[in-house]
Amino acid sequence: MTARITLLDEARIGLRSLIDRVEDLAAPTLRLGVTGLSRAGKTVFTTALIHALIRGGRLPVFEAANAGRIASAELKPQPDDAVPRFSYEDHLAQIVEARRWPASTTRISELRLVIRYAPPRGGLRTLTLDLVDYPGEWLLDLPLLDMSFADFSRTSLALARDPARAILAAPFLAALAASQPSGPENETTARTLAAAFTQYLAACRGERVAMSLLPPGRFLMPGDLEGSPALTFAPLDLPGDAKPAAGSLAAMMERRFEAYKSAVVRPFFRDHFARLDRQIVLVDALSALNAGPAALADLERALDSILAAFRLGRNSLVSTLFRPRIERVLFAATKADHLHHTSHDRLEAILQRLVERALGRAKAEGALFDVAALSAVRATREASVTRGGQVLPAIVGTPEAGQEVAGHVFDGNEEVGVFPGDLPLVPDGLFEPGGGGFRGLASADGRDADFRFVRFRPPPGIGAGAPLPHIRLDRALQFLLGDRLA
């Protein structure tokens, strides 16, 4: 095992934590992290959350808003000058005016909201909310801090050889078989292996495969590190835990793996993750359900890994001097609007089960965990369709232009009604290969087409400033903020 977090880091985290806390006493401040794996719905969620606080809306479960105790919520300049600002206004305009989802983001961003509220007893108070939106892939990198290159190689290769992934990993595994870890270091070999490894990770992310656990995160989202040595490594078949010989390919890869940890992972932990008070982890559980048991098992492994990240640093100097920072974590299954409301509780139960199994293993003490199934911006409405004399529940939405289902290409204006399919009452079958499974969406117009992977456009007819339709966003708000507004 290598040192997880250096002493200097600990001192910095400790000092930062102390400053944050003194500031919190002077002006109560909450740092909320919003994360999720790529395409999980982070940007849409963050936009909807800000909009709900500023504009209100139907939020029965969010007690402070429901009781009319929120006097105002205003955007203010954020505290960290070196972090990009979350472009709330642009994202909102896209959703409401263009009925288009925001473009993909691959970096961290931040926004500060100052909420003036009236506690049940007494005059007006202020809570400053700092929202930090960052890629979930970075969270999956945190467990690397605890791993040596040999550990990383062992776990990555075991995963690559898993039957669910072996086909996608075949080109990489072939390149690996042709390489010689104990042979002399060689830049061309390193690049070939890193490129093949990256391609394998990218293939795992395809929507019909929908794998979740794909570290190192920057291989899929290199940003300004693209092509740098810290990203030009790959796991190797190593004979054991012995230190690789100087000048060997294995030594070169090990050095770069360590560089990745110190240049990428450690700064993220120190400057961002260690400073969060609360966290929402968005999970596209429906996509995993649609892709089948292997994707679901992989999602569970990713949740394991995410929970491990919440434990990091718990037993270190920092945690003995200062209480662990993250006090609440909400796991939220997004895009619940792809289901009929009768299945929302079931989606929540499936996520609960996934998280519980991971929690059982990870024993992440200290923080409060909860789960919710939600849709930050509801893109569909419910309807009933009569078919064969039977009235069946359906959902109606506008598929995005260019998608093809059963030979029909949608133009982006056409509405369709689809049967969302019922999630099973008891989720057991979903977890076993060949178990009951989930058939997902089918067309409601008689053609039994596969609508599982269709994306709907944002809903029509939302005026500027009007509340956005949602599912259970108020539950998330209550869990994440409710006690701080009481």
Ligand SMILES: Nc1nc2c(ncn2[C@@H]2O[C@H](COP(=O)(O)OP(=O)(O)OP(=O)(O)O)[C@@H](O)[C@H]2O)c(=O)[nH]1
């Ligand atoms: N129907 C529906 N689709 C949603 C919802 N939220 C997100 N989506 C879909 O999910 C996609 C990804 O949402 P984003 O908010 O951009 O996700 P992200 O996690 O920020 O994605 P990256 O920045 O690419 O990692 C969107 O383009 C929509 O297609 C929702 O509440 N309802």
Ligand SMILES: [Mg+2]
């Ligand atoms: Mg985003």
